[in-house]
Amino acid sequence: MKTTDPSGIDFRKKFELTDKVIVISGSCGLIGRAFCEAAAQFGAHVVCADIPAANPESMAAALSEKHGRAMLGFSLNVAVKSEVEALKAKVLETFGRIDGLVCGHQNKSHLKFEPFEQVTEENWDTVVEINLRGTFLLCQVIGSYMAENGKGSIVNIPSTYSVVAPNQNLYKGTSLGCPAAYSASKGAIDALSRYLASYWASRNVRVNMITPHGVWNNHEDKFEKNFAQFSPMQRLSFNHEVAPALIYLLSDASSYVTGDNMLVEGGWTVW
Numbered sequence: 001m002k003t004t005d006p007s008g009i010d011f012r013k014k015f016e017l018t019d020k021v022i023v024i025s026g027s028c029g030l031i032g033r034a035f036c037e038a039a040a041q042f043g044a045h046v047v048c049a050d051i052p053a054a055n056p057e058s059m060a061a062a063l064s065e066k067h068g069r070a071m072l073g074f075s076l077n078v079a080v081k082s083e084v085e086a087l088k089a090k091v092l093e094t095f096g097r098i099d100g101l102v103c104g105h106q107n108k109s110h111l112k113f114e115p116f117e118q119v120t121e122e123n124w125d126t127v128v129e130i131n132l133r134g135t136f137l138l139c140q141v142i143g144s145y146m147a148e149n150g151k152g153s154i155v156n157i158p159s160t161y162s163v164v165a166p167n168q169n170l171y172k173g174t175s176l177g178c179p180a181a182y183s184a185s186k187g188a189i190d191a192l193s194r195y196l197a198s199y200w201a202s203r204n205v206r207v208n209m210i211t212p213h214g215v216w217n218n219h220e221d222k223f224e225k226n227f228a229q230f231s232p233m234q235r236l237s238f239n240h241e242v243a244p245a246l247i248y249l250l251s252d253a254s255s256y257v258t259g260d261n262m263l264v265e266g267g268w269t270v271w
Contacts, residue, residue, distance in 0.1 A: 014253040018043035021095045022250060023087070025078055025138060026105030028054035030217050031157070031239050035104055038243035039250065040067045047072045047091050050105070070094070078105050078134030084141045092145075100153045100250045101142045103135045103189075108182040116180045124181045131185035132192070139196060139207075147203040154205065155249050156193045159186035160213035160265050167230055174223045190261060197259030206258040208249045212242045213265035232267035 001009070022039045026032040027048035036046050040063050048056040048063070048071065057073030064071040072094050076083040091098055107130035114123065135156055146152025161183040171177045190209060197207040214227050216236040228234040245262045248254050263269060 011253075014255075015247055015251045016043055017100075017247070017251055019045065020099040020250070021045045021047065021091065021097050022100040022102065023047040023049060023091060023098060023138075023142060024102040024104055025049045025134070026103075027056050028059055029104065029106070030215055031212060031242050032104045033059070034239040034243040035102055035246050036063060038240075038247055040069070040071070042247055042251070043069075044100075044250075045070055045072070045095055047074060047087075047095075049074045049076060049078075049087055051075065051077065078103075078138060079129045081137050081141070084137045088141050088145060097149075098142055098145055098152070101138060101146070101155070102246065102250070103138050103154070103156045105134055106131055106157070106182075108179055114177075114179060119180065123179075127179065127181035128185045128188075131182070132188045135189050136192065139192070143196065143200065143205060143207075146205045147200050150204050152205045153250050153254075154193075154196065154207045155246060156189050156207070156209050158190040158193070158209050158211050158261065159183065160211055160263075160268055162187035162190045163211060163261070163263070164269050170226050170230060171223070172226065174220055174226065176220075176223055193261075194259050201258055206249075206254070208254070208257060208259065209261040210242065210245050210249065211261055211263045211265060212237065213268050215239055215242065230268070230271075232270060235266070237264065237266055 022044045024035050027036050028050040036048055039046050046063055048060040050056040052075040060071040060073030074087050074090055076087055107127050143154055166178040193207050193209050214236040216238055227236055242264050245264050
């Protein structure tokens with residue numbers, strides 16, 4: 001709306017996702033679950049996409065029952081183009097449209113304990129394949145659909161470690177760590193997102209990012225204490241604190257925002 005009079009704008013409505021179809025990969029993960037619930041609460045038809053072992057169909061059924069609205073669960077490997085294309089086809093068959101894409105999948109767990117000097121090419125490729133190739137394919141297949149239709153919102157998830165390097169002191173005395181492949185793949189997601197933000201801006205497809213950090217998941221006590229020393233807010237975050245940023249970036253509330261990386265990291269990178 002071309003106006004300078006804010007009194008005619010329904011600002012609350014700008015945040016609604018009523019009847020929008022939102023595809024969320026990694027939907028059954030720690031942050032993905034919060035993303036799905038938040039989108040559903042704001043009125044979306046949520047497409048829960050994840051690996052078969054996570055049973056995204058069950059999550060979709062639970063969301064549908066709770067919110068009284070059609071949802072869809074779909075199992076796939078995001079690094080396989082034919083499976084991503086099958087996801088797109090199923091969503092369009094079910095809902096007839098796609099309004100938003102959230103690339104919330106990730107892989108790093110199997111490299112937690114592997115020092116850089118010992119990283120195998122196979123393990124490096126596994127992380128890059130899921131994190132970067134998966135994001136590339138989802139954006140290419142589903143983002144292209146939105147670009148062809150002249151509207152849509154994509155939200156990718158890089159990492160604090162694509163903004164700054166891991167502080168190795170964070171992991172002292174713990175069993176945790178951050179593999180180099182994770183930082184490298186997430187940094188590439190940041191670069192890809194900025195590229196696509198420019199590439200599709202004229203097609204009315206916005207591409208943004210959310211960078212979370214230190215999301216609590218029953219971490220060992222020593223890690224929590226270490227984290228508090230390096231965080232301005234002196235604590236880990238919770239998955240429900242990340243999800244509101246997604247609503248903003250998916251909705252019309254952020255209609256003039258693209259290429260942005262919204263940091264939801266408790267001020268970690270300000271020091």
